[in-house]
Amino acid sequence: MTTFARTTGGDALVALARRAEAVAIPLGALLVGLAVFGLFLLTQGKSPVAFFGYVWQAGFGSAFSWQNTLSRTAPLLFAALCVALPARLGLVVIGGEGAIVLGGVAVGALGVALAGTSPVLALPLMAAAGIAVGAVWIGAVGALRYYRGVNETIASLLMAYIAIALMNHLVEGPLRDPASLNKPSTAPLVDALRVGPLPGMEVHWGLPVGILCCILAWVLIDRTTWGFAARIAGGNVRAAQVQGLPVGRLILGFTALGGSFAGLAGFFEVTAVQGSANASLASGYGYTGILIAFLARHNPLAIIPVAILLAGFEASSGLVQRRMDLPDATVLVLQGFVFIAILLSDTLYGRLKIFTPERWGRG
Amino acid sequence: MAFKPLSRRGFLQGSAALAGLASLGTLPGMARAQALTEMTVGFIYVGPKDDFGYNQAHAEGAAAVKAIPGVTVVEEENVPETVDVQKSMESMINFDGAKLLFPTSFGYFDPHILTLAKTYPDVRFEHAGGMWQADKHPMNVGSYFGYIGMGQYLNGITAGHASKTKKIGFVAAKPIPQVLLNINSFLLGARAVDPAITCQVIFTGEWSMAVKEAEATNALADAGCDVITCHVDGPKVVIETAAGRGCYVCGYHADQSSLAPELYLTGAEWNWAKVYTDMVTAMMSGETIPNFVRGGLAEGFIKMSPLGPAVTEASKAQFEATRDAILLGGFAVIKGPLKDNLGNVIAAEGQSFVETDVALESMNYLVEGVIGSIS
Numbered sequence: 167m168t169t170f171a172r173t174t175g176g177d178a179l180v181a182l183a184r185r186a187e188a189v190a191i192p193l194g195a196l197l198v199g200l201a202v203f204g205l206f207l208l209t210q211g212k213s214p215v216a217f218f219g220y221v222w223q224a225g226f227g228s229a230f231s232w233q234n235t236l237s238r239t240a241p242l243l244f245a246a247l248c249v250a251l252p253a254r255l256g257l258v259v260i261g262g263e264g265a266i267v268l269g270g271v272a273v274g275a276l277g278v279a280l281a282g283t284s285p286v287l288a289l290p291l292m293a294a295a296g297i298a299v300g301a302v303w304i305g306a307v308g309a310l311r312y313y314r315g316v317n318e319t320i321a322s323l324l325m326a327y328i329a330i331a332l333m334n335h336l337v338e339g340p341l342r343d344p345a346s347l348n349k350p351s352t353a354p355l356v357d358a359l360r361v362g363p364l365p366g367m368e369v370h371w372g373l374p375v376g377i378l379c380c381i382l383a384w385v386l387i388d389r390t391t392w393g394f395a396a397r398i399a400g401g402n403v404r405a406a407q408v409q410g411l412p413v414g415r416l417i418l419g420f421t422a423l424g425g426s427f428a429g430l431a432g433f434f435e436v437t438a439v440q441g442s443a444n445a446s447l448a449s450g451y452g453y454t455g456i457l458i459a460f461l462a463r464h465n466p467l468a469i470i471p472v473a474i475l476l477a478g479f480e481a482s483s484g485l486v487q488r489r490m491d492l493p494d495a496t497v498l499v500l501q502g503f504v505f506i507a508i509l510l511s512d513t514l515y516g517r518l519k520i521f522t523p524e525r526w527g528r529g
Numbered sequence: 530m531a532f533k534p535l536s537r538r539g540f541l542q543g544s545a546a547l548a549g550l551a552s553l554g555t556l557p558g559m560a561r562a563q564a565l566t567e568m569t570v571g572f573i574y575v576g577p578k579d580d581f582g583y584n585q586a587h588a589e590g591a592a593a594v595k596a597i598p599g600v601t602v603v604e605e606e607n608v609p610e611t612v613d614v615q616k617s618m619e620s621m622i623n624f625d626g627a628k629l630l631f632p633t634s635f636g637y638f639d640p641h642i643l644t645l646a647k648t649y650p651d652v653r654f655e656h657a658g659g660m661w662q663a664d665k666h667p668m669n670v671g672s673y674f675g676y677i678g679m680g681q682y683l684n685g686i687t688a689g690h691a692s693k694t695k696k697i698g699f700v701a702a703k704p705i706p707q708v709l710l711n712i713n714s715f716l717l718g719a720r721a722v723d724p725a726i727t728c729q730v731i732f733t734g735e736w737s738m739a740v741k742e743a744e745a746t747n748a749l750a751d752a753g754c755d756v757i758t759c760h761v762d763g764p765k766v767v768i769e770t771a772a773g774r775g776c777y778v779c780g781y782h783a784d785q786s787s788l789a790p791e792l793y794l795t796g797a798e799w800n801w802a803k804v805y806t807d808m809v810t811a812m813m814s815g816e817t818i819p820n821f822v823r824g825g826l827a828e829g830f831i832k833m834s835p836l837g838p839a840v841t842e843a844s845k846a847q848f849e850a851t852r853d854a855i856l857l858g859g860f861a862v863i864k865g866p867l868k869d870n871l872g873n874v875i876a877a878e879g880q881s882f883v884e885t886d887v888a889l890e891s892m893n894y895l896v897e898g899v900i901g902s903i904s
Contacts, residue, residue: 212569223624224620224624228624230619230620234616234619234620235613237612237616238612238613238616254902331734334703334734334735338703338704339904347660347705347706347890347891348635348658348705348706348707349635349636349638349639349705350703350705350756354639435611438613439611439612439640440640441640443641444636445610445636446609446610446636449609449610449611449613450609479621480613483605484605484616484620484621485606485624487604487605487606488605488621488624488625490606493577493606494577494605494606494607495607496730
């Protein structure tokens with residue numbers, strides 16, 4: 167490698183080329199996705215320029231737009247981590263919605279029981295409850311995979327349906343506040359147990375905590391032996407086993423950790439947004455998280471900008487509906503085009519000469 | 530928290546209070562707002578606005594508002610009951626200058642509308658079905674709803690005449706008071722024709738879940754029900770599936786007669802066009818909209834679909850006589866002697882709950898003759 171590098175312009179350039187590939191290909195795919203969507207808009211007789219103008223205005227163009235975008239980002243960060251962490255082991259877990267929902271129910275129920283307790287004690291306990299329930303729910307998916315060979319994608323999806331049904335049963339039955347007549351919910355949390363907005367903003371504390379979780383997850387994956395072992399096992403389970411890596415513990419640990427992040431999303435939805443646990447917890451964050459994790463190529467640091475970008479798209483969906491008379495599904499179509507472009511771009515890694523120092527010497 | 534920084538919300542509240550003081554000082558006695566020549570009104574729906582149901586009924590109301598001179602209507606569909614709806618409302622206020630908002634889903638009320646109403650005291654928030662209370666909620670929030678259970682009672686009369694198996698069916702979303710009142714009213718309407726009729730109910734557990742609604746409808750048809758109605762957000766699937774099985778159907782929320790022209794008997798529809806036009810006109814002319822508004826057939830809040838071709842003369846006569854009785858006011862569907870389907874007494878002989886009775890808004894039982902359970 168070093169001899170090779172010397173002939174082609176130095177280590178720095180090689181390193182730069184390798185890093186540039188990881189940024190340039192997804193970015194290029196994003197632009198291609200947006201361009202194809204622009205063509206789609208033209209076939210519908212709508213102006214792509216106006217569309218992207220509104221996306222900018224409503225998602226990123228003013229202080230209000232940024233508040234709007236960032237308010238939507240927090241749950242997406244957690245939901246994406248629930249997909250990205252198991253993905254490092256080669257597991258496609260798409261049922262984070264279930265962990266969000268049940269985590270939220272646990273937080274809501276515990277919050278009712280802890281009314282009157284000091285928030286210094288109660289809030290960490292409630293967060294721990296959300297984390298624990300999320301960890302058990304997605305950890306169970308990992309256990310089914312490891313011990314019984316059950317496909318984790320199907321299991322997590324089906325378990326999300328079970329989670330939503332269980333949530334409905336709990337908030338309409340045993341945990342229902344009798345005063346919540348037409349929207350069955352747990353009893354409202356007392357004000358002391360609500361998580362407030364960041365100072366001077368309307369964005370709640372879920373955003374900085376979510377960003378911190380992304381950074382910690384990146385450290386875990388990229389900078390620890392656990393993360394290294396997980397990547398090995400994700401590449402080839404048999405090879406990892408031959409090397410004596412604890413594949414079982416890795417699968418259980420990474421799925422449980424992913425689930426605990428989703429449970430934390432439930433914690434913030436209940437304490438910072440809803441004020442009680444109810445059916446509004448199942449609003450699809452878990453599914454948007456799948457898209458974000460794939461767009462970020464399961465890199466926890468990349469999840470942060472991608473989640474902000476998609477939150478910005480969603481923030482602009484309303485203005486696009488109102489100004490261009492396009493249906494709400496427009497933003498879903500846009501997300502679909504981008505998703506396909508990113509998936510297709512996977513085939514380009516190692517094929518573009520400019521990013522592949524090994525091929526610079528050859529003609 | 531040791532200190533309280535100046536938040537945008539606090540700043541706005543402060544400025545609003547200052548502005549209020551200033552106007553009190555300079556314009557004494559001006560209690561009524563000024564008449565407006567132009568106004569932007571925002572509508573927010575939880576599902577698609579062409580769902581043949583709850584959201585379409587509200588969107589038809591919005592379409593009527595568009596016709597008022599000087600009014601601009603902005604709309605958003607498929608907005609979840611999360612921070613999303615708060616931001617949609619704020620976006621309409623900030624980008625479109627909306628002064629009156631109709632966030633129409635029940636779940637938008639608490640905490641979302643209540644949160645925003647405090648931040649934007651000069652914007653009016655009107656909410657369908659919410660329980661506005663003077664001692665708890667801001668004055669710039671109002672709630673309105675209609676006695677649509679009466680419509681289901683009239684549905685039940687046509688169902689009672691049409692049914693040959695003496696068994697009718699109801700596909701319901703969730704066992705909450707508004708839904709239970711509709712189920713009970715549907716059966717009691719049918720029993721006003723023939724006391725031997727029973728009504729089987731299946732709860733899907735979700736407001737909008739097409740697959741479960743189709744399964745439930747098929748299960749009712751398999752069980753011998755030959756007239757089917759529903760209370761879900763979008764009745765399209767239930768109506769089409771039931772008609773496909775050869776059952777008569779009664780509509781709900783909006784007019785679904787185009788989905789089953791031959792088998793559609795009638796339907797209980799919202800008439801939001803009247804309610805919204807009245808509210809917007811009132812606000813344009815500077816009048817105050819009451820914070821708590823309720824109405825039924827007589828007030829024009831609800832209406833019935835035109836009777837379908839399968840409705841017999843006898844059925845039509847009883848339908849019209851009952852409708853006229855309801856229009857007089859004070860009509861009671863829930864009246865003694867009446868038991869629930871577990872045998873508990875709901876209303877003793879001579880006791881009755883008229884349509885305006887608030888006790889009906891916390892209903893937690895299915896009446897005798899309804900086959901099904903709420904837990």
